[in-house]
Amino acid sequence: MAVVPHEEELATNPIDVEGEDRDEFHIARLAETFMEGEESIQHDVYPESDEDEDENGPPRLTNITRGDGSLYKNQPFYNGIAFKEAVTDYVLMTGCNLKQYRYDKDKIGFKCVGSEKCEWQVYAASLPRDPMWRIRLIKDVHVCIPNGECEMFKVPVIARLFVDKIRDNPDYYLPAKIEEIILENWKISVTRPQCQSARRKALQWIELEYDMQFSRLRDYGAEILDANKDSVVVIDTVTSEDGKELFNRFYVCFDVLRRTWKDSCRPILGVDGCFLKHKIKGQLLVALGRDADNAIYPIAWSVVQVENTENWLWFVQRLKIDLGLNDGDGFIMISDRQKGLIRAVELELPKIEHRMCVRHIYANLKKNHASKKQMKPLIWNLAWSYNEAQFKQRLERIFAYDTVVYDEVMKSNPRRWCRAFYKIGNYCEDVDNNFTESFNKTINKAREKPFVAMLEMVRRLAMIRIAKRLDLAYSHKGICTPYVKKFLAKEHKIAAACKVSSSTNGMFEVRVSGDTHRVSLKKYTCTCMKYQICGIPCEHAYGVILNKKLTPEDYVCQWFRTNMWKRNYAEGIVPQRGARFWPISEGGSVDVPPDPAQTGRKKITKADKKRKKGVNESPTKKQPKQKKRIMHCRVCGSAEHNSRFHKKQNQPQAAQVDPSQGCITEEN
Structure with a gap:
């Protein structure tokens, strides 16, 4: 002072x-x-004062922390569990063999059993005059030597040590790995069954924690809105007969994602659904876009119980409102041929260009024509036709190959999945929905997690992806994105063989492989139509660029420029807080719904695998084995016994056989 x-x-x-x-x-x-x-300012340190000093030992009030393993007299604890945790930390630090000998409600004690002569002991209690838990007695002297054995290191203790690690990576922390870590870090030997039971108990605690998070689904939605302003979160529930709010649907669209897609991404939407694999069944529906490097850009995702027309209509309505799609004019949607989705798009987005995925079309054809190996290149070459002349030529090849396949192709309406009939100006050549399938594969681990943890993992993956792509965009030095370089590299060989003839008004005539095309670099066009559909010079336009020694990047549309790539990832998702810090929202808790009736083929059970009975076989269940046949005595015909038993019963008595009666009779 x-x-x-x-x-x-x-x-x-x-x-x-x-x-x-x-x-x-x-x-x-x-x-x-x-x-x-004067002392330097320190945070999270309790200030000292004269009245806190105790002549008999350390200060009475200390910062209660876990992990140091220290035990001393009058050490305070908030409850008995905190005292047990402190003793556990002591065991981890010393490796001594301790055992709990007192289990009372307000009194707990541990002693060392490593040796009969070891008198180490610690005792804590909560007294009426001092309700704070404190160590009342401690004998801190060991005469034993640790040998890797510890009786208090039971299943709950192991489970508490590894619960956080198992939550983060359950596939890594298996029983064998837990046993190895305990022996390596703390020199304590445990059995494999103990580790297995501890892991199972930790998973039960984690499951209970996730169930509580699901009941606070509205609070989770409030946290999204608190961290990411102007985002859209919709939680749809239905009321059960007993008044509970059962989960029905969930939808989220972050404001930064929809603004970026509308501002700097091509008007393309890939839509698909995939199954959830945890306790709460359902479908995860996603809507994705394409960035300037032609990579995946997440936009919105939703969880519904069943993939049907009603739920697809609800999801498409949400996208229509949030993305400003209006009637769909000027936009592209790529999806599989899910009937509910097709119907929803027809109702809500009648003018959108809805492309069908060729992978699904070919998969359906393959089911009926599995032996026709040459069908695959014919179908894909038809889809890749850039103009109507190519389309007709390749369609004739399919007709010449197999008329049945040709009829089925025509029933699928190939104008919905062939490039030759795409609208000009959107600069997307995709004929399949591979980028949504790729996204579903990326979140495969997330789909195995509980509901809220799954949503958080999808959000975190999107957030991390945006941050990484931002670094790639700013580290790239070219005028156009790497996708353009790869695109032109495939065309270089044909472009170099092109013979170019100049005309007026910036027009060129290009001859290659017996074909002649008209190219206009000023209008970004070629009669092969590939230039107009892709937005990147085709082999004919690239041949003109090489012939005139021009810069290829100057003739690429604005959607594939590096500046546009940087705009794609200028903003990202704001990180969120954990469940402890979620705000309390209005509305009650959300309960787990019953498992929905999934569409598709019924799962084959053991009962379905039983042998089918024949036509003349009795349909009734057979009687038990003991009632199937009743034994009779062949001597007397009685059902009470057999012949062997009959003879033994009458052996002491003199008896004779009456041939006429066929049984044994006694003498008078």
Whole structure:
């Protein structure tokens, strides 16, 4: 503490202090004394005071933390569980063999059983006059040597040690790995069954925790809106007969994702659904876009119980409102041929260009024509036709190959999945929905997690992806994205063989492989139509660029420029807080719904695999084996016994056989 100088001290000071000089001297001495005693500011440290000091030991009030393994007399704890955790930390630090010998509600004790002569003991209790749990007795002297055995290291203790690690990576922390870590880190030997039971118990705790998070689904939605302003979160529930709010549907669209897609992405939507694999069954529906490098850009996702027309209509309606699709004019949607989705798009987005995925079309054809191996290149080449002349030529090849296949192709309406009939101006050549399938594969691990953990993992993957793609975009030095370089590299060989003839108004005639095409670099067009559909010079336009020694990047549309790529990832999803910090929202808790009736083929059970009975076989169940046949005595015909038993019963008595009666009779 700062001490004010006394007058006696001033009198002995050789400096002459009078009047105002005396006051300045006092101030200087006070400042010097204060600076000598000043300590640096520290956060999260309890300040010390005189009344906290205890002559018999450490301060009475200390910062209760776990992990140091220290135990001392009068050490305080909030409850008995905290005391047990402190003893556990002591065991982890020392490796001593402790055992709990007191289990009362307000009294807990541990002793060392490593040796009969070891008197180490610790005892904590909560007393009426002092309700705070404290260590009342401790004998901190060991005479035993740790040998890797510890009786208190039971299943619950192991489960508490590894519950956080199992939550983060359940596939890595298997029983064998847990056993190895315990022996390596703390030199304590446990059995494999103990680790297996501990892992099972930890998973039960985690499951209970996730169930509580699901009941707070509305609070989770409030946290999304709190961290990411102007986002859209819809939680749809239905009321059961007993008044519970059962989960029905969930939808989220982050504001930054929809704004970025509308501002700097091509008007393309890939839509698909995939199954959830945890306790709460259902379908995860996703809507994805394409960035300037032609990679995946997530937009929105939803969870519904069943993939039917009603739920697809609800999802498409949400996308229509949030993305401003209106009637769909000027936009592209790519999906499989799910009937509910097709119907929903027809109702809500009648003018959208709805492309069918060729992979699903070919898969359906393959079911009926599995032996026709040459069908695959014919179907895909038809889909890749850039103009109507190519389309007709390749369609004739299918007709020449197999008329049955040709009829089925025509029934699928190939104008819905062939490039030759795509609308010009959107610059997307996709004929399949591979990028949504790729996204579903990326989130495969997430789909195995509980509901809220699954949603959080999808959000976190999208957030991390945006951050990584931003680094790639800013580290790229070219005018156009890497996708353009790969695209032109495939065309270089044909482009180099092109013969170019100039015309007026920036027009060129290009001859290659017996074909002739008209190219206009000013209008970004070619009569092969590939340039207009892709937005990147086709082999004919690239041949003109090579012939005139021009810069290829100058003739690529704006959607594939590096500046546009940077705009794709200029903003990202804001990180969110954990469940402990979620805000309390209005509305009650959300309960788990019953498993929905999934569409598709019924799962084959063991009962379905039983042998089918024949036509003349009795349909009734056979009688038990003991009732199937009743034994009779062949001597007397009675059903009470057999012949062997009959003879033994009558052996002591003199008997004779009456041939006429066929049984044994006694003599008179």
